[in-house]
Amino acid sequence: MLGQSENFAEIISHDIIVAPTTAKGRSAIAGIRISGLNSIEFTRRSLMLNISCLEANTAQVAKFNIEYNSHLITDKAVVIIYRAPKSYTGEDMVELFVHGNPLLVETLVEFMISKGARLAHPGEFTMRGLLNGKMDLLDAESVSAVIEARTLRSISAVKRITSVNRELKGLYEKIRGILVEITVVLEFPEDEITHVDVKEWLNKLSKIYDYLDDFMCRARNSQALTTGLTVAIAGPPNVGKSTLFNRIIGSERAIVTPHPGTTRDIIEAIVELEGVPVKLLDTAGLRKSEHPIENEGIMRAQTAIENADLLLWVIDSSVQLPVSIPKHQNSLIVINKADLEISDEILKKFSDSPKISALTGEGLQMLLELVSHKVINVPLDALIVSIRTQNFVSKSKESLENCIDALSKEYVDVAQVMLEKADMQMSQLFEPVGCVDIYEEVFSRFCVGK
């Protein structure tokens, strides 16, 4: 997470960093953030901002005035001042909102760099917040997950993690508390401060274990929300796969011609179905071909079909029986060209299959509902957590399991070793640098020692 040590060295210093906070592109408003020691004064001076009030948390409109590459630039900006430690980074900080011209934003950032600021590393504002105790690692991760989340439902799952953070932290503190108790009992057996209550420890630890277990299930369910699902549209040539693809994504991405074998390479687009990001693939029609490029396309289509979470096998109303469909764990047969006549034989054979017309849009809504039903079974309480978090929670869970096992055999010494491991793994989620001395807590909570 820290990257190279040089970056880390810069990050832990308090020098002034600057970066745009909104995506590059033309927009009404664009943001720039400046953070670091004396960053407020630095911004005011370098941009010659005529702000009257240096009070924190006030928004004010100010004029800036810079000369850059022999151009004089004057415009207005909304300026918000934050004073340490009450800011996102925990340092003095300024946020500027200027007109959303990419050139203007770039010029302003470059100008401030020429005056002594440094371009922030990706995630550095968050990193500083982390190092200044404004948030713990889990919070920081969910910030980046919010930024990266693709759909509304994903964002709510990420937001849900914030409350889970508190719960995880609570569990971590509970683990730590029991570890301290066991440690006192083992290291200072004569001080008669706490008595050995294996049953009570077991009870508490089992509850923590159950929670972590549930957490891991919910985290696993959520994979669909972050990495997304893949739906491959496939079938014989010229059944209207690309027309269907274009219809679903709502634009003419795929080239549509009356000639079989038009689609060669795989075409992808991300669509949102019930708040879940879905990757839609248009593939080459499967048939025997002499053409080397088309054959390559067919091979790619076959691979895509194998890896897809759902296969939409498109046939048209003119299809000849029997229909051969590639083997797939999760597939749906779609009868296209329902605007044309469909034979009774096909209607009977594929009575359950959706009949649509990609050309007119008929039956499309139904199809999408079916697709959603077939691929999206993400529970509403799914959690988006990073692989890193899942990794530490799952390791901690495993150590906890060993601890409980040892404790039930009354191997208290082993149990303590295992609990120490569980504690150490959980601590990785909350302590950015180094680990905490367990004895610090032992000696502050208990008066032990002769």
Place this chain on the structure above:
Amino acid sequence: MCYIFCTNLDAVINKNTKFDIIVVGGGHGGIEAAVSASKLGMDVLLVTLDVHATGRMSCNPAIGGIAKSRVVREVDAMGGLMSQAADSTGIQFRVLNRKKGPAVQATRSQNERSEYEFEINRLLIAHKRITIIQGNIVEIIIESNYIAGVILENGDEFQCSAVILATGTFLGGKIYIGHNIYDKGRIGESADCKLSQSLENAGLSLLRFKTGTPPRILRSSIDFSATKIQLGEEDYFPFSLNNEVVLPVSQQECCFITWTNEKTHRVVQENLKNSALYGGMITGIGPRYCPSIETKIVKFPGHNKHIVFIEPEGRESVEMYPNGISNSLPEEIQLKMLHTIPGLENAEITVPGYAVEYDVVEPTQISHSLMSKSISGLFFAGQIMGTSGYEEAAGLGLLAGINAANWICKRESIIFTRDKSYIGVMIDDLVVSGVDEPYRLLTGRSEFRLLLREDNAWLSVFETLPHDILEAISGDRYYIMLQWYKSLNQVREFIFSRSIKSREADELGVAQGTLLKDYCNRPEARWEKLSRMYAEIACLPARPSSTLLTEFKYEGYINRQLRDAEKINKLHTLKIPVDMNYKEIGLRREAVDKFEKAQPKDIAHASKIPGITPSDLTSLVSAINKLFHMKHST
């Protein structure tokens, strides 16, 4: 004025002989150092401030305890004196944590204070290569970064190849009783050691630590009926492996338990300004795990009582030792405080409690062999390295003695890895991470504590030390270990190969055909049953049996720690070149400073330096790899 126990009187009087090693300090560390070095053929001069006080227990009259008992057994396996003296002068034995698992189980003895000292001296003077004189060393002589000798306060000079400093609380020692301050390292003795200036001149940086001890009480003034009795136990293994005799409970002395109360705390509260510790006189850092009564009361205002163990100083001794109320209050306040405690209402003090402040050499300046990184031939042991405790001192002293001898004889140093010995863990902690309070061993200091048990201390030592050295220092004990080692392997093999027959199955409560090994893995496995049923197992003596049974019971856990240890030990093979230029490998300033100061030998050591991050290590490893490839491509 010079008391001498020696065979080469000439050497001392004429100062014409060069000693191999001069040991400074006659406490638990200095004595083990002198003895182990002399067994390796060294001529040793032991210089002590008071020849009548060698081997004295400054504080509580007890040996062993959590983690420390394993150290006593490690010392024992290497031929140390502490285990023997603790066994023969023990008046009570207890096994702590008996039911909480073998890795935390610990034997502790209460000892006859005066006899312990006597016994240690009896064992010490039997070594003819050791010359003991009384004197105060004020200077170490250094010639081009090599130690060359020492100078005494009276101007006498002695030459040597190596010096082992084991000055305990005497280096710049100051005793505090209320507002009274005395320049000495222990009450009742004459002086402090004035070597600090010389060490600083040699470029060593010093720290100031503090410790304390409670008042001693006249036994006849205590009302024992108001206290709770604590009895000894007879189901224990003596500390020394060549001692099979346990002391029956009927012949053991009792300890007594009482508690402080709110009255006690009020007396202390009201007199904090008169306490040397809280009156601002003491600046040294005290141990957290051994707090004074003042500290307990200040830090835990919510506690309305603290436990006090009243321990016997000896069978016939007129004194008792109230463990748990060390302090630096004026004597009359100490008395007033004692009188508030049940059983001590009429207590009379024989020796007041006091705090002692002393100098410590910052241990990060010392290498794993216990030799100074900057001055060749200068070794350290015990409190001067920042430790506390008799056992810690003895362990370090013993290793310093061996390694000083090895250095002189150009043999490789003995360095225990962290999975083999608590002495090794302690040295590694001290020299790599440094200390910010007196260092005491606790089981939690070792990440591999399931491997560091009382029952297998002998085995770890046996498997680590070269056998010629072990034979030289352990004598008889070496042959016992050799015998145990052989039979242990035979029995282990038997257990692995044997399956349980039908007539045995019922008695063991397992199915016929089960491997004997699988029975041994179970928590309910009992060795008594096995040795009753199989002659092949019965032949193994009790102690190696307990080692083997624990090995089987904890097999899975032990194997896991062995694998972890192997990973760490692999990091030890990533050696850092001595001429590594930390400035040029893209490290941040702080890391450069830390690496330059600590001079880590390998990546395992580098990774334990406080404040070093994973990314620092990544840079370091990639720099080492680059250097390696550059060397091998040219």
